Amino acid sequence: MDIIYFDNAATSWPKPDATLEAMNRYNEITGGSPGRSAHRLSIEAARIIFDTRESLVELFGITDSLRIVFTKNATEALNIAIFGLLKKGDHVITSGMEHNSVMRPLRAMEAGGIELSVIPCSERGEMDPQDIPPYIKKNTRAIFLTHASNVTGTIMPVAEVGKIAREKGIIFCVDAAQTAGAIPIDVEEMNIDLLAFTGHKSLLGPQGTGGLYIRKGLEKNIAPLCMGGTGSRSEWEEQPAFMPDKYESGTLNAIGIAGLGAGVRYILKEGIGEIRKKETALAGTFIDGIAAIDGIKLYGLDNAPGRTAVVSFNINGISPSEAALAFDEKFNIMERPGLHCAPLAHRTIGTFPGGTNRFSFGYFNRPDQIKTALEAIERIVTGL
Amino acid sequence: MTSARNYYVVLFHSVTHAIKAEKVLKEAGVAAKAIPVPRHISSDCGVCLRCVGSQKEKIEQTLFEKVDFSRIAHL
Numbered sequence: 001m002d003i004i005y006f007d008n009a010a011t012s013w014p015k016p017d018a019t020l021e022a023m024n025r026y027n028e029i030t031g032g033s034p035g036r037s038a039h040r041l042s043i044e045a046a047r048i049i050f051d052t053r054e055s056l057v058e059l060f061g062i063t064d065s066l067r068i069v070f071t072k073n074a075t076e077a078l079n080i081a082i083f084g085l086l087k088k089g090d091h092v093i094t095s096g097m098e099h100n101s102v103m104r105p106l107r108a109m110e111a112g113g114i115e116l117s118v119i120p121c122s123e124r125g126e127m128d129p130q131d132i133p134p135y136i137k138k139n140t141r142a143i144f145l146t147h148a149s150n151v152t153g154t155i156m157p158v159a160e161v162g163k164i165a166r167e168k169g170i171i172f173c174v175d176a177a178q179t180a181g182a183i184p185i186d187v188e189e190m191n192i193d194l195l196a197f198t199g200h201k202s203l204l205g206p207q208g209t210g211g212l213y214i215r216k217g218l219e220k221n222i223a224p225l226c227m228g229g230t231g232s233r234s235e236w237e238e239q240p241a242f243m244p245d246k247y248e249s250g251t252l253n254a255i256g257i258a259g260l261g262a263g264v265r266y267i268l269k270e271g272i273g274e275i276r277k278k279e280t281a282l283a284g285t286f287i288d289g290i291a292a293i294d295g296i297k298l299y300g301l302d303n304a305p306g307r308t309a310v311v312s313f314n315i316n317g318i319s320p321s322e323a324a325l326a327f328d329e330k331f332n333i334m335e336r337p338g339l340h341c342a343p344l345a346h347r348t349i350g351t352f353p354g355g356t357n358r359f360s361f362g363y364f365n366r367p368d369q370i371k372t373a374l375e376a377i378e379r380i381v382t383g384l
Numbered sequence: 385m386t387s388a389r390n391y392y393v394v395l396f397h398s399v400t401h402a403i404k405a406e407k408v409l410k411e412a413g414v415a416a417k418a419i420p421v422p423r424h425i426s427s428d429c430g431v432c433l434r435c436v437g438s439q440k441e442k443i444e445q446t447l448f449e450k451v452d453f454s455r456i457a458h459l
């Protein structure tokens with residue numbers, strides 16, 4: 001029996017052939033250290049990395065590809081944004097649906113003297129942007145918001161929050177780990193100042209890739225997390241202050257970035273609207289299907305358009321980990337049980353500490369796999 | 385290596401700037417070759433763009449406001 005992979009919110013699989021081909025090509029014929037050595041293989045490696053920057057800026061509505069910093073994942077990008085930007089005495093606003101890649105650095109900063117307000121969200125994971133203004137104070141420096149919850153898939157009102165932040169002169173940082181490549185993002189329209197993304201989920205690249213978009217001028221206020229060789233200004237013993245080198249010390253994951261570029265170009269070619277349509281249809285079929293099964297509790301919105309293709313649910317009387325084992329062993333379905341690195345989001349939806357089962361669909365899933373999964377759930381519920 | 389040709393090099397802050405400039409120039413139909421920064425010219429980054437003298441002005445115009453470069457030096 002074929003494996004049914006419903007864990008795309010953790011990492012997407014399979015990847016497009018183009019992603020793997022780009023990585024093979026890099027390995028077989030490019031090889032060089034990007035830009036460091038200036039021989040033709042080194043320059044070709046630098047061109048491949050630059051092409052990935054250009055593809056990303058096209059996807060996110062960014063005008064200048066020098067504004068993209070490559071990191072190993074969204075977590076590193078968020079750490080640069082949080083530890084690089086915030087100072088003792090700053091006040092920061094975030095939501096009750098955040099992932100630990102936002103919460104843990106913010107809690108650490110809180111212990112170090114920043115003030116943190118967590119805006120409560122509804123049991124379905126929704127945030128009302130009008131809840132934000134009452135929290136804004138003179139020292140409010142930044143708002144950190146996930147674009148969509150990795151637990152319920154609930155899409156947050158990023159454009160509305162961006163508008164409020166811009167009007168008040170507050171820096172707006174969006175965690176797009178769950179949405180980059182899955183739903184449209186335009187940093188200008190949404191007034192996003194910092195956009196953290198990961199390469200290995202909906203951007204269809206390999207693990208070990210990600211990045212941070214930094215709005216023009218903001219780099220003056222963000223210290224790098226890591227310093228070292230950049231291939232530029234080699235006569236200096238101080239870190240360069242210009243983009244992107246300020247934040248890109250050490251040899252980049254060029255082979256991974258080659259794959260990421262191919263993944264992003266695949267998305268641009270298929271069209272993000274098409275991808276969204278297909279994934280929403282899969283999630284919709286699944287949501288409708290489990291609504292018809294007794295003994296299933298669905299979390300988040302009861303319609304697919306308000307969410308990414310991520311669906312959390314529980315089966316009456318069966319713990320998520322037990323269910324996950326049955327899905328894997330009996331039905332070849334790969335899913336993710338538990339707390340999904342987001343204890344705060346689970347508290348918000350009332351599933352802490354037990355957690356949920358999470359099915360997350362991707363562009364390469366098919367309707368017949370949803371049907372098989374619904375039959376599997378029915379069999380687990382009835383104990384067959 | 386001696387050459388009868390009159391060459392210039394465009395120097396950049398970073399490799400990313402140099403590669404961006406290479407692309408912008410290529411799209412504008414201006415010939416420039418990415419080469420290692422010659423040792424006798426102080427280095428901003430390890431890669432620079434080499435062009436013939438007759439293209440110097442065209443390059444300055446094309447890169448103006450598109451890609452920051454540090455300077456253009458005679459080779």
Ligand SMILES: Cc1ncc(COP(=O)(O)O)c(C=O)c1O
Nearest residue numbers: 073074075099101150175177198
């Ligand atoms: C909402 C959210 N933010 C951040 C991350 C972190 O992404 P990564 O593990 O690639 O750093 C994830 C996924 O793990 C996520 O779902």
